[in-house]
Amino acid sequence: MTDSAGEAPSAPSSDNALTRKLARLAPLGDADRLALEGLEHSAEWIAPGARIMAEGEPPTAIRPLLEGIACGHKDFRDGRRQIIALLLPGDICGGHGRLRAPMDHGVRALTRARVASIPADGFAAILERHPAIAEALHKAALVDQAILRAWIVNLGQRDAHERMAHLFCELAHRMEAGGLQRDDSGFRLPLTQQELGSALGLTSVHVNRVVKRLRTETLIDLDHGVLRIHDLPRLEVLADFDPAYLSN
């Protein structure tokens, strides 16, 4: 919605989050970077809680997240909901490109978020003219696969405590890798316990009890949408966390 203040006249003429992420995956030339920066024009601000992509929506545009946090989710008719992914700046929200199939899940902003929008045909042209970008996006899809696999393992094999710990470890590492706020003061994680439950396959009631215990054990703190990890190493042991899958 808003567009008002804040957001500064931009950092040191810096690249946006998408460019930074793709550059980590494949060497980008100046022309590639320029093409990516051009996408800024299409960016719009989305209000916290607002929908970014609807399930069933045709992929007429690909939509990279430039700032903020979003989540992908699949809703059941009966009210059940599974959160499928947490998206950080640089991640692609939807219309991943080239596929004709409609979105198999929805995407919602968790914070105020800035999202670009590249029409599918313009996007095809970019991929053709910039093979390095195509390569980087392909690799990004493969890294996303690894994240999805880790999520499966989490849901399938770990109990509630390990599960939550693992999710928090993953987020800490991804935020750090993305150069996002990861001072020891914690980071923004604007999920209600209800939503955290939807991500972990747990009830909000049980989430509350698990958070309480992790807090008691001085591993974490979670208040007003701010997650503070007090002892990452110990949390990683609890979660049996191995960050290898997050690297390229």
Next chain:
Amino acid sequence: MTDSAGEAPSAPSSDNALTRKLARLAPLGDADRLALEGLEHSAEWIAPGARIMAEGEPPTAIRPLLEGIACGHKDFRDGRRQIIALLLPGDICGGHGRLRAPMDHGVRALTRARVASIPADGFAAILERHPAIAEALHKAALVDQAILRAWIVNLGQRDAHERMAHLFCELAHRMEAGGLQRDDSGFRLPLTQQELGSALGLTSVHVNRVVKRLRTETLIDLDHGVLRIHDLPRLEVLADFDPAYLSN
């Protein structure tokens, strides 16, 4: 291992499973098809139960599955195991290409399987010279993502019966789409109940009870590694199955 008989002097000069799958994802020219057929040379037979890719293995080659069934899995030190994917002919077993990161999971043959092997550098050359193949592989990765997401939803939100039903529905549809045996006589699914449990996040004991009930309700039959679906529509209702995510 063996290489003996069977497998005929090849079907009507037909394409292999990989070519067929990629052709469904992007229009392939004759040169593209030729390049893909060339991979046949590198194909080798793998014994049922044998390892195709080890977790931690560097991705020195990409390995498409040409015939047979395989599964991706992640093992814990303490014996827990999560099966992450069931791979059908045309699927990529590992070394998905271009990424430097070592395999985050292992891959095992479930039946006797034929697997090609393309050295990473030769593969890079193919992608460069055949953008249509690169495009198809990118799309394949996106479809695989959708399958992984469905797997997450399955583990996170459904109870044991729905879960198993959903897995069987997915397999039926994927086999059909791949042109594999899907006569009403059922198809080969050489998973022990133990392994089925590893896929579904359940104990073998519980798997047994769930199978028993699905059998009693005349929905399916599962014997000696052959799954027979008696009433797919009813199974899909039970699983709340929507095949949309499997299409391109």
Next chain:
DNA sequence: CGGTTGATTGAGGCTGCTCAAAAGGTGTGG
């Protein structure tokens, strides 16, 4: 035929769910 692996069944227990209610926070309007 013994040995091994997988399917099946029983009994009991625990994790995580359901139902329910109270308490804390926040925004709105009077």
Next chain:
DNA sequence: CCACACCTTTTGAGCAGCCTCAATCAACCG
């Protein structure tokens, strides 16, 4: 500034789906 509504967090009590432990049975194999 209080009253009220609404949402989220927190806590309690009871229940059940799935697990654990354990034993029996069935199939396959050298």
